[in-house]
Amino acid sequence: MAARKWLVIGLALGAAGLAILVRGNFRGLPPCPLHSTTGLYCPGCGVTRASRALMHGDLGTALQMNAVAILLMPLMAFVMIREIAAWGWQRPEWRPGTGGRWGIRLGFAVIIYGILRNLPGFEFLRPGGG
Amino acid sequence: MSNDWYYATGGVQQGPIGIDELKARHAAGQIPANALIWREGMDNWIPWNQVPELAPAPEIVAGGATGSPAPTPNPVGDQIYAPPATSPYAGTMGGAGGPTVNPPNYLWQSIACTLLCCLPFGIVGIVYAAKVDGLSVTGKAAEALEASNKAKFWCWMSFGTSIVGIVLYAILMVAVA
Numbered sequence: 001m002a003a004r005k006w007l008v009i010g011l012a013l014g015a016a017g018l019a020i021l022v023r024g025n026f027r028g029l030p031p032c033p034l035h036s037t038t039g040l041y042c043p044g045c046g047v048t049r050a051s052r053a054l055m056h057g058d059l060g061t062a063l064q065m066n067a068v069a070i071l072l073m074p075l076m077a078f079v080m081i082r083e084i085a086a087w088g089w090q091r092p093e094w095r096p097g098t099g100g101r102w103g104i105r106l107g108f109a110v111i112i113y114g115i116l117r118n119l120p121g122f123e124f125l126r127p128g129g130g
Numbered sequence: 131m132s133n134d135w136y137y138a139t140g141g142v143q144q145g146p147i148g149i150d151e152l153k154a155r156h157a158a159g160q161i162p163a164n165a166l167i168w169r170e171g172m173d174n175w176i177p178w179n180q181v182p183e184l185a186p187a188p189e190i191v192a193g194g195a196t197g198s199p200a201p202t203p204n205p206v207g208d209q210i211y212a213p214p215a216t217s218p219y220a221g222t223m224g225g226a227g228g229p230t231v232n233p234p235n236y237l238w239q240s241i242a243c244t245l246l247c248c249l250p251f252g253i254v255g256i257v258y259a260a261k262v263d264g265l266s267v268t269g270k271a272a273e274a275l276e277a278s279n280k281a282k283f284w285c286w287m288s289f290g291t292s293i294v295g296i297v298l299y300a301i302l303m304v305a306v307a
Contacts, residue, residue: 030303033295034248043252044245069245076245079238098235098263107241107256114244114253 007088043114044069046127065127068113072106138166138175138271142232149183156184166271175272233278235262236285243288251288255281 035045046065053061054070062070079096086094099106116122135152136145139162147155155161156178166175167184178184237259244252258281265274 030299032248033299042248042250044248047246066245072241072245076238076242080242095234096238098232099237100263103235103237104260104263107237107260110241110244111253111256 003090004088007084041114041117041126043110043117045117049127067125068110072110134170136168137161137178138168139269143271153184168272175275232266233262233275234282235259235278236281237262239285240281243285247288247292249288249292251284251291255284255288258284 032045032048034040034042044066047069050062050065050070053059053065059070082094082096086092113125117125133146133148133151135147135149136143137152137155138144152161152167156163161178163178165178167178167181168175236255240252240255240259242252243249243255258277261277262274262281265271265277
């Protein structure tokens with residue numbers, strides 16, 4: 001089955017990337033081009049630093065960098081695993097639900113979060129607390 | 131006659147079936163007159179009574195030499211049909227055949243793209259994704275499908291652009307360093 005083959009290829013590539021990150025002499029990523037050119041804080045700003053902090057077991061720093069992304073991470077992982085499994089095994093009944101009314105509210109909350117981060121008075125929402 | 135007709139009632143899509151079967155189900159009361167109809171080659175779902183091939187045939191009155199010319203129904207045979215039956219929801223996991231449920235809303239994909247791709251396209255995806263379920267529930271299958279496709283498009287736009295951007299940026303950084 002073609003989908004399963006791509007699933008295996010994707011997992012192998014992911015494992016290889018992780019191995020390079022862990023084993024290699026990796027100094028870190030360059031800064032975000034969007035932020036360094038426009039100065040804007042997008043809804044995802046700080047996710048890389050938050051993930052790095054989380055991998056070092058530092059939940060406090062992770063929450064300071066991007067609290068919304070960290071809080072949504074378990075949910076995102078849950079739906080993503082279900083979606084990938086449904087695709088890989090061709091089992092549509094495994095797909096995550098649509099989220100309903102609360103899913104839509106969550107979507108707009110993320111947009112509002114992205115807007116507020118750029119407004120004066122909401123500097124505490126920026127990575128590192130502004 | 132190839133089986134390339136679909137119909138949607140109450141947000142649930144049925145098909146593909148042949149036009150004779152479609153007419154038979156309509157005659158049996160299974161397809162209401164306000165049901166949306168789609169076949170390969172149509173731009174959009176349209177109501178039953180606006181499909182030229184499904185217009186009621188002119189009644190032939192015996193001996194009725196009334197002089198009024200009978201309306202010519204749109205002949206079915208002179209159109210070139212696409213090869214049969216890719217489902218309009220081909221992007222879903224539903225597989226071929228059988229009734230397909232509402233189009234996926236791509237909401238969580240849009241949220242993930244918004245959070246992870248640092249681009250405004252994911253926000254457009256969320257806005258379209260938020261519309262899909264409401265349109266499906268109210269039976270607007272065509273609009274729901276359109277919103278679903280737009281949400282999907284902006285998700286891929288966000289994902290693709292950011293992947294290309296990251297690769298270009300990485301090459302630039304290596305070249306400068």
